[in-house]
Every structure is written in C-alpha cells, then in structure tokens.
Amino acid sequence: MRKADNWIDYELIDCSDGERLERWGDIILVRPDPQVIWKTPKENPLWYNPHAIYNRSNTGGGSWRVCKKMPDVWQIGLDELRFNIKTMGFKHTGLFPEQAVNWKMTADIIKKAGRPVKVLNLFAYTGGATVAALNAGASVTHVDASKGMTLWAKENAAAVAAASGSLLLAEGLAVGALVHGGVRLMGTHQDPVQRAVVLILAVVSALLDGAFDALVCMTVHGFFLLLLISALVYLRR
Numbered sequence: 001m002r003k004a005d006n007w008i009d010y011e012l013i014d015c016s017d018g019e020r021l022e023r024w025g026d027i028i029l030v031r032p033d034p035q036v037i038w039k040t041p042k043e044n045p046l047w048y049n050p051h052a053i054y055n056r057s058n059t060g061g062g063s064w065r066v067c068k069k070m071p072d073v074w075q076i077g078l079d080e081l082r083f084n085i086k087t088m089g090f091k092h093t094g095l096f097p098e099q100a101v102n103w104k105m106t107a108d109i110i111k112k113a114g115r116p117v118k119v120l121n122l123f124a125y126t127g128g129a130t131v132a133a134l135n136a137g138a139s140v141t142h143v144d145a146s147k148g149m150t151l152w153a154k155e156n157a158a159a160v161a162a163a164s165g166s167l168l169l170a171e172g173l174a175v176g177a178l179v180h181g182g183v184r185l186m187g188t189h190q191d192p193v194q195r196a197v198v199l200i201l202a203v204v205s206a207l208l209d210g211a212f213d214a215l216v217c218m219t220v221h222g223f224f225l226l227l228l229i230s231a232l233v234y235l236r237r
Contacts (some may be wrong), residue, residue: 006079020033024074028051030047081103095128106129118139120140124153141212
C-alpha cells in the first residue's frame with residue numbers, strides 16, 4: 001500500500017470508535033468512519049474542541065454540528081495544488097486526501113511522457129486528479145454527473161490556471177459523445193442504465209480513435225468501469 005504522506009495542510013490526527021479526528025488547514029473536524037472498528041482512548045484534547053462534528057442520524061444521513069466559528073469555504077494546498085474545502089452533506093468535505101498518492105503518480109507519468117497528453121477523468125468529483133493533471137501540463141476533459149461538483153472542480157482548477165494544460169468540462173446529466181479534442185454533448189439520458197451504456201460506448205470509441213491518451217477513474221464504481229472499458233478496447237483491437 002502506498003501512503004499519501006506528503007500533506008502539510010491535511011492531517012489525520014487520531015481515529016477511534018467509528019470516528020476520525022482530522023485537521024483541514026486550521027480547521028479541526030470530527031467525522032464518522034465505519035472502518036474505524038477499534039476503541040482506543042480518545043486522549044487528544046482536540047476530540048473535545050473541534051470546529052465541527054458530523055452526527056449520523058438513526059434514520060440515515062446526518063448533519064454537521066458547528067462547535068465554534070469557522071468559514072463556509074476554506075482552502076488547503078498540496079505542493080502547487082490548491083483545493084476549496086467545505087462541510088457537505090453525508091460527512092464529506094469535497095476532497096479525499098488519501099488519493100494524493102494517485103494524483104502524484106498521474107502527474108509524474110504526464111511529466112515524463114515528453115509529449116502532449118490528453119486525459120479523460122470520469123466520475124471526476126471536485127477534480128483532484130483533474131487539477132493534478134492540469135498542473136503537470138495535460139489537457140483534461142473532466143466529466144461528472146453533478147453540475148455542482150463540476151463547478152467546484154472549475155474553482156479548484158482556477159488555482160492552477162498558469163499551468164500549460166487545458167480544461168474542458170462536461171456537467172449535469174448530459175452524456176458526452178467523445179470525439180477528437182474533447183466532448184460534444186448529445187442530450188440528456190435520464191435512465192441510468194442507458195446513460196451508462198452510452199458513456200461506455202463513447203469512451204471505448206474515443207480511446208480507439210486516439211482522442212485520449214489516458215483514462216482516470218478514481219472511484220470504486222469507476223474502477224470496475226475502467227476494467228470493463230479496458231476489456232472492450234482490448235477486444236476491439
């Protein structure tokens with residue numbers, strides 16, 4: 001397992017009994033995590049003096065309890081990268097810091113390519129991988145079904161606007177027909193199965209046509225989609 005150990009602005013301070021104690025810049029948060037099954041003593045005083053705690057509801061979901069004054073949106077950095085952070089529904093903050101090791105790997109590959117690289121980032125969320133690839137000089141097509149997440153990614157990308165790469169955003173429920181140079185929107189597919197089939201076929205076609213050099217899917221469902229697309233591309237070749 002590779003560790004994302006180059007953070008300065010993020011720190012997992014402690015974890016115990018289904019909760020994580022974290023520092024996001026200067027903001028201390030307590031968030032639930034079902035994978036934390038051990039019950040070690042919560043001796044760090046920050047457990048009892050955070051800026052906010054996410055409380056799960058017995059009926060599903062939950063809400064943030066703000067304990068002391070904190071901004072609605074704040075920013076953290078990782079090397080040259082900058083990310084906007086805020087407390088969201090279902091405990092999230094808009095960033096998965098453990099993915100930093102994958103962002104670095106992506107950036108290193110792009111920098112060592114010695115030529116222009118075009119990246120397609122699917123299920124791209126708020127654009128951690130997008131920003132890393134842009135900063136490394138790639139041209140990135142960022143695709144996410146949520147318009148809000150795509151706008152958030154645009155804000156994150158603005159912090160690396162001086163990078164040599166270019167960014168194309170596909171937002172909302174529209175499914176792109178992927179062509180050379182990016183995404184052409186072909187309407188909205190409300191049915192999730194239809195949307196998935198169209199997206200898979202479009203990605204396979206684009207990769208076979210050489211429209212993109214790399215495909216990034218940094219989610220669990222994206223991983224299985226990546227395996228399926230890779231198999232289809234292999235069979236078509």
